[in-house]
Amino acid sequence: MSDATTPTTIRQHGPRALAIRWADDHESVYDVRGLRLACACASCIDEWTGAERLDEARVPMDVHPLSLHAVGRYAVQIEWSDGHSTGIYTFERLRKLCPCAACAGGEDLRTEESTNSRQPQRRNSDTST
Numbered sequence: 001m002s003d004a005t006t007p008t009t010i011r012q013h014g015p016r017a018l019a020i021r022w023a024d025d026h027e028s029v030y031d032v033r034g035l036r037l038a039c040a041c042a043s044c045i046d047e048w049t050g051a052e053r054l055d056e057a058r059v060p061m062d063v064h065p066l067s068l069h070a071v072g073r074y075a076v077q078i079e080w081s082d083g084h085s086t087g088i089y090t091f092e093r094l095r096k097l098c099p100c101a102a103c104a105g106g107e108d109l110r111t112e113e114s115t116n117s118r119q120p121q122r123r124n125s126d127t128s129t
């Protein structure tokens with residue numbers, strides 16, 4: 001494990017963001033809903049096909065972490081306000097998700113939609129019952 005994937009502090013940064021400072025002195029500030037949507041657990045991502053099973057429209061706009069649990073020394077488990085708690089985020093993945101300009105170009109963290117969500121079209125088309 002390198003400094004780049006070793007967090008020194010993880011803290012809530014206002015109601016909408018989570019900040020992680022890394023041992024290499026880099027700081028990542030994540031939109032918390034973006035992190036929730038990036039959950040890679042078996043109920044959010046199909047284990048076999050890799051397809052996303054998480055229905056973004058059902059994740060509350062104000063979703064936020066209730067608690068964080070260290071998982072060994074390589075990951076953190078986040079318990080979310082929408083009741084979801086099976087997501088484990090490895091530090092390596094979190095570092096890749098860093099949305100700052102210096103790291104941008106990595107994995108796509110879907111924050112754009114949460115900042116400009118004035119067209120809730122999906123609500124009408126969600127008749128999959």
Ligand SMILES: [Zn+2]
Nearest residue numbers: 039041044087
């Ligand atoms: Zn999940």
Ligand SMILES: [Zn+2]
Nearest residue numbers: 098100102103
């Ligand atoms: Zn960064």
